Amino acid sequence: MYGPGDVRVVDREDPKIIDPTDALIAITATCICGSDLWPYRGVEPVDHTLMGHEYVGVVEEIGDAVATLKVGDFVVGSFCISDNTCEICRAGYQSRCVHGSFVAGAIGTQSELARIPYADGTLVATPGQPDQDLIPSLLAASDVLGTGWFAAVAAAAGPGKTVAVVGDGAVGLMGVLAAKQLGADRIIAMSRHADRQVLAREFGATDIVDTRGDEGVTAIKDLTNGLGAHSVIEAVGSQESMMQAIRSTRPGGHLGYVGVAHDGVTLPADQLFFAEVHLLGGPAPVRRFLPDLIDRVWNRTIDPGRVFDLTLPLDQAAEGYKAMDERRAVKTLLTV
C-alpha cells in the first residue's frame, strides 16, 4: 500500500531462508482484512507498506532447525509470529510471544512467497493436501475465525449462556459461529444489514438486534430480563462499539474484545468500575486454536469460508480493497 487508497501489485525480491527456524512458503490463498482498511482509509499511517497477514500455502523450503514441517506440507499460519515455547506462549498467549512479531507490515502475505520465522511455532500443517473447497475455510482460520473464536472464549461463551455480538463484519460473524460451536444457548447478533443478518443466522444467531448505541443496549437488556448478556463479543473497535459492549454485559459477565482499538478510544474509569465485568481482549492468539480449528474444518463440522463473498486473483488486489471499503464485499479472498 503506497499510501491511503493506493494499493499496487508489484514485483519484489524473492524472500530467502535467513534463520534456521524459518520456512519459505508458496502462498495458495490470502485475503484482505477489515484491519487493512484502517490504513486504506488513512486512519493509520501507511507508506509503501507490505500488506497481508492471513495465508495458507505449501512449504517450499525449511531451515535446518524446523522439526514439525516438511517441504510440500500444506500449512495454515497465524497472523502473529510465535515460537510457541516461551512462558507466554505456553500460557496460551502466542500473540504476545517474547519472540513475537506481526506478519502485517514486516512480511506481507498478499504475495506469492513468504518467509515465516519460527515456522514450528507459527504454522500448522493440515493432515494432507486439502480439497479445493476447503481452502477458504482453512484461510479463515488464519485470522477471522481464530479471532472470533478467541473473542467467544474470552467472553466465556458456552452452554447456558446468552451471547451478544457487537459488529457484523467478518470477525463478528465468526464470533457468532464460535459461540454456536462452544454451545451457547442464545446468540444475539447486532446488525443493521439484511445480507449480514442472513449470514449471522446461518452461522447460529438466534436473535437479531438492528439498533445500536443506547437503543441497542436497551434491546439487549429487553431480551435478557433487564440484566444484559452473560457474554459479549466486541468486533468493531470504536468508542461507541466498546461502550455499547460494556453496557450490554451483565454484572459478573464477560466481554471479549477483538476490534482493533484506535487512537481516541478511551474507557471512562467510573463506568468501567461500576460495570463490574470481566474484560479480555487484544490480538488473538490464533496459534492456540489452530489445531482444533483445522480439525473442525477438515471434518467439515464448520464452514467459515462462507464469510468470503468476493474472490479475485492477487493482481486485482486493489479492486478487492475498493469493494470492501465501499461495503460491496464483507471479505475478499485473493487467489495466488
Ligand SMILES: [Zn+2]
Ligand atoms: Zn513465545
